[in-house]
Amino acid sequence: MEWLGLYNYWVFAVLLMTGFCAVITKGNLIKKLLGLSIFQSAVFLLYISMGKVDGGTAPIFVNGASDQIFSNPLPQVLILTAIVVGISTTALGLAIVVRIKETYGSIEEHEIQAKDDQQ
Template sequence: MELFGLYNYWVFAIVLMTGFYAVIAKGNFIKRLIGLSIFQSAVFLLYITMGKVDGGTAPIIQEGVTDQVYSNPLPQVLILTAIVVGISTLALGLAIVVRIKESYGTIEEHEVQSLDRSS
């Protein structure tokens, strides 16, 4: 039972590194961005996991109830911001990929590199 309490962190580590693998090993620019967004999502899981409290509920205070336990609001606030940052980076990255496709005719890194070398 104790180990289940750490399962979230293990999934965080695995998902984080799965995304990281796509970023460093794949040559396709869109695949890299997909990897990058998985990589960022893993961090969301880390933060939300640390905010959980046993027997708690979402931090919306109910009137008249005094003995309710609430989960930690701060990590949630931070991750709301981080999600926004993630989608912003993704949008900008995709726009650059579209322009790369238009000027090079490909979105594979090795093909772009060989085109640059030959020019």
């Protein structure tokens, strides 16, 4: 296989590392949530890329055709479910960040830890 022919896997790796780096290195809680969202999008891309079959068609049987190649629809179905779960998780995370901002007056991780240490 050509290395450039696997561009979707390269995009997956770059998105995955970008999201992971944002989660690990950023102190702002909103930036951490955005990093998690990017990380999650990379996983979606990986699953969809693995489900693609060259020359594959929808899994509908036709009489007399025995040499058909089918694409597996399961990865796409799982990703649709994961998108819904991801959106709801992100919404919950944003709601928690709003409550943290109301309680501590900041969404910076080091400031929140400093206020916790004072108490």
